[in-house]
Amino acid sequence: MTRTHQHSADEESAAVTRSGRTWSRIRPIAFWVTTFVVVFELIAGSVWNLLTIEWVEVQLHHLGYPHFFAYVLGAWQAGxxxxxxxxxxxxxxxxxxxxxxxxxxxxxxxxxxxxxxxxSWGVPLMFGAFAIASWVLRPADRRLPETRLRRNRSAGAGQDEAGSPEIRSRAWEIRPRAWVVPIGLLVVLYAVSFLTLPVMEDVMREQAVKLGWINE
Known part of the structure; x- marks a missing residue:
């Protein structure tokens, strides 16, 4: 009876360990996918708003917002x-x-x-869900320091401070490559947004006509 109970407990523990390992591999992928979607949409939105394409103008008019609101949104989206x-x-x-x-x-x-x-509202709802997912999935080095410190204490007081995840993440963050990669990605996404703008303007104009915001 005791052996059966122990065997069942061992199997349950092994299943939990495998599940944890699987999630630890999936989580960073899910984070970067959702973050990429959020950042790309923010960049594309900043380009559309700062250039105030026709789609932006007719949508602001439809919703009753002033014209200058596009510039406010565009600047904050870029930031x-x-x-x-x-x-x-x-x-x-x-x-x-x-x-x-x-x-x-x-x-x-x-x-x-x-x-x-x-x-009309399904698309922003989807991007809002992606933003929440990215925020929830963000790794420890992208959270506030207080949160990381509490997590490190609970992990064990005997951990060497120099080898803690917080110290290692800080060491990585001061390396040039840690900044070159995201900045390079921002440049690429802005280039894509500008290059695809003529096509997207035609697509969004058709959408505005279909929605009745523009009368041909």
């Missing part, structure tokens, strides 16, 4: 994209995530308030 993708700056990251959530949740509420359907 949020940088804060989220680069290493360090955990407090700015928190504000950037909050701003992104307010941006897309506000878009959902704005479209609902004027009676728009799912085709």
């Amino acid at each position: 949020a994209a940088v804060a989220i993708i680069v290493p360090r700056l955990p407090l700015l990251k928190e504000w950037a995530y909050v701003g992104a959530f307010f941006l897309w949740s506000g878009a959902v509420v704005s479209h609902l308030s004027v009676g728009d359907g799912l085709q």
Whole structure:
């Protein structure tokens, strides 16, 4: 009876360990996928708003916002994209995530308030969900220091301070490559946003016509 109970407990423990290992491999992938989507949308949105393409103008008019609101959104979207993708700056990251959530949740509420359907508010709702997922999945080195310190204490008081995850992450963050990669990604995403802008303008114009925001 005791052997059976012990065997069952060992199997349960092994299953939990395997599940934890699988999640530890999936989590960083899920984080970077959701973060890429969030950052790319913020960058594309900043380009569209700062250049104030026709789609932005007709949408602002449809929702009842002033024209200058596009420039405010565009500037903050650019800043949020940088804060989220680069290493360090955990407090700015928190504000950037909050701003992104307010941006897309506000878009959902704005479209609902004027009676728009799912085709209008479904997209910002999706991006808001991606922002929440990215925030939840962010690794320890992208969280506020207080959170990381509490986690490290609970992991064990005997851990060598020089070898702690917090110290190792800080050492990585001061290396040039830690900054070159995200900055290079930002440059590429901005280039893609600018190069695809003519095509996207035509696509979004067709969408505006379909929604009745533009009369041909």
